[in-house]
Amino acid sequence: METERPQRPDGATAGSGTLDPESAGRKRAAGPERVNTPGGRRALDQGVILREAVRFIDEHGREQLTMRRLGAELGVEAMALYRYVPGRDQLLDGVVEVVMDELYGMTMNRPLPGSWQEFLQQMAHGVRAISMEHPKIFPLVASRPPAAPWLRPPLRSLRWVEGFLEGLDHYGFDPTESVRVYRAFSTFLLGHLLLESAIYAVEPRAAPAADIEFVESSDLALYPRLMTLSPQLSLDTFDNEFEDALEEMIDRMAISPP
Amino acid sequence: METERPQRPDGATAGSGTLDPESAGRKRAAGPERVNTPGGRRALDQGVILREAVRFIDEHGREQLTMRRLGAELGVEAMALYRYVPGRDQLLDGVVEVVMDELYGMTMNRPLPGSWQEFLQQMAHGVRAISMEHPKIFPLVASRPPAAPWLRPPLRSLRWVEGFLEGLDHYGFDPTESVRVYRAFSTFLLGHLLLESAIYAVEPRAAPAADIEFVESSDLALYPRLMTLSPQLSLDTFDNEFEDALEEMIDRMAISPP
DNA sequence: ACCTGAACACCGTTCAAGT
DNA sequence: ACCTGAACACCGTTCAAGT
Numbered sequence A, B: 001m002e003t004e005r006p007q008r009p010d011g012a013t014a015g016s017g018t019l020d021p022e023s024a025g026r027k028r029a030a031g032p033e034r035v036n037t038p039g040g041r042r043a044l045d046q047g048v049i050l051r052e053a054v055r056f057i058d059e060h061g062r063e064q065l066t067m068r069r070l071g072a073e074l075g076v077e078a079m080a081l082y083r084y085v086p087g088r089d090q091l092l093d094g095v096v097e098v099v100m101d102e103l104y105g106m107t108m109n110r111p112l113p114g115s116w117q118e119f120l121q122q123m124a125h126g127v128r129a130i131s132m133e134h135p136k137i138f139p140l141v142a143s144r145p146p147a148a149p150w151l152r153p154p155l156r157s158l159r160w161v162e163g164f165l166e167g168l169d170h171y172g173f174d175p176t177e178s179v180r181v182y183r184a185f186s187t188f189l190l191g192h193l194l195l196e197s198a199i200y201a202v203e204p205r206a207a208p209a210a211d212i213e214f215v216e217s218s219d220l221a222l223y224p225r226l227m228t229l230s231p232q233l234s235l236d237t238f239d240n241e242f243e244d245a246l247e248e249m250i251d252r253m254a255i256s257p258p
Numbered sequence C, D: 001a002c003c004t005g006a007a008c009a010c011c012g013t014t015c016a017a018g019t
Helices: A046-060 A067-073 A088-107 A116-133 A138-143 A158-170 A175-202 A217-221 A224-234 A238-254 B046-060 B067-073 B088-107 B116-133 B138-143 B158-170 B175-202 B217-221 B224-234 B238-254
Strands: none
Touching (some): A067 A088, A116 A175, A138 B175, A217 A224, A224 B175, A238 B175, A238 B238, B046 B088, B067 B088, B088 B116, B088 B158, B116 B138, B158 B175, B175 B238
């Protein structure tokens, strides 16, 4: 039951129906500023729609995002969005793109630090900051099918990864070593940040206690070790886990493979 | 726009509408075997439905699973499923449960090996085997909201985690150390297996080459490093990555924290 | 006891029609 | 040029009715 993908009549290579990256998250090179529509509504365009989608998911979660509701949020019927976005899937890809652009701005527009260790620290903390700013979006970053199979979540921007590899090159990593670092780095971030953002998405930095009741106590009674350990298991130790494992992983990157 | 959860009239604690764990994935203690319905159809029950859901997702992916299609697969209207499963969300939780039970059977019904290092190796390889058997289900295991916030994906079975902690206890880990191991272990598995299963879900152990064209070449031309490295980036190195990082992580667990 | 038909309130998406 | 109304083919879910 595959959806047929109709040929575009205009001769453009339809490809996989990606968004125009130029007008997505970034600002246009100062053009004619269409401010407001006669009706007083904000003028629609792809960037406006994608940013509103980001805001909406941040607030309500990705389950709640529908074309109809997003349209309503922008003062327009759902059908109007299809002029700017090919469909819901591409909208979600665009959301990921906006967030990755934010990451790029945060991590790549500054001078390289003195050591490659500091560089990796800086990059890791940048990605973590983004995942904490958008905990409800991070699962999308982590699990939407990427543009290329070798583009590993959560580092899903060609531009960002290019910059990352440039950085490694600057510190003297050869291509093979760089690939190894990129892989270890992405795996590390995916594991840590997906777990952390999952918690943070439901309870934005809330109390650690009282969570023990969350499982029906009858169930828990069957498992004595979980019973006694659940207070310890409930402690929020993500900060330490992240920092320790990050340092560990960075140390590991210093040793070249045979 | 919250969905109202109506009070059950039968006085049972409705709670969060979980499935009856007894009849889920496991076989019943030999009872009256209702084999076939008069019409010749397989008799419905929760276990049959959940196992069919697992099979269906393995084959078609989780996007394709709808109550209506699952019903059709079982020779029944969608509405008939609601007698055995509270709703779609709980169905998906049940799917996760079935897979976790499979993991339990694979890893917990055998004698403990000689060293805790071997034990962790065995557990890690068990989880990896499950993720490779159900690559299209693994994202559910990784990202459905768990029963308790401290129950970290992908290790989402109270029973399994209890067994894991029992194992650690047997090798002399004290409770604090065990929690530390559990956390590092789950983070490690989540990162590695989510990446690997994502690849494996679309291409079951397929060719490594030709993936380079997957990104429009025009895009890639902007990024010289990605351009030259994409062949290396496309190589399937998950086996080595997993084994190396696992050994590394196990080494790290030997050192107690201050 | 177990399943179905019909209905409800939603989806994403298309397209001719309005301004 | 840009948006809408109406329509289509789907969803999940409820419930009275059938057997």
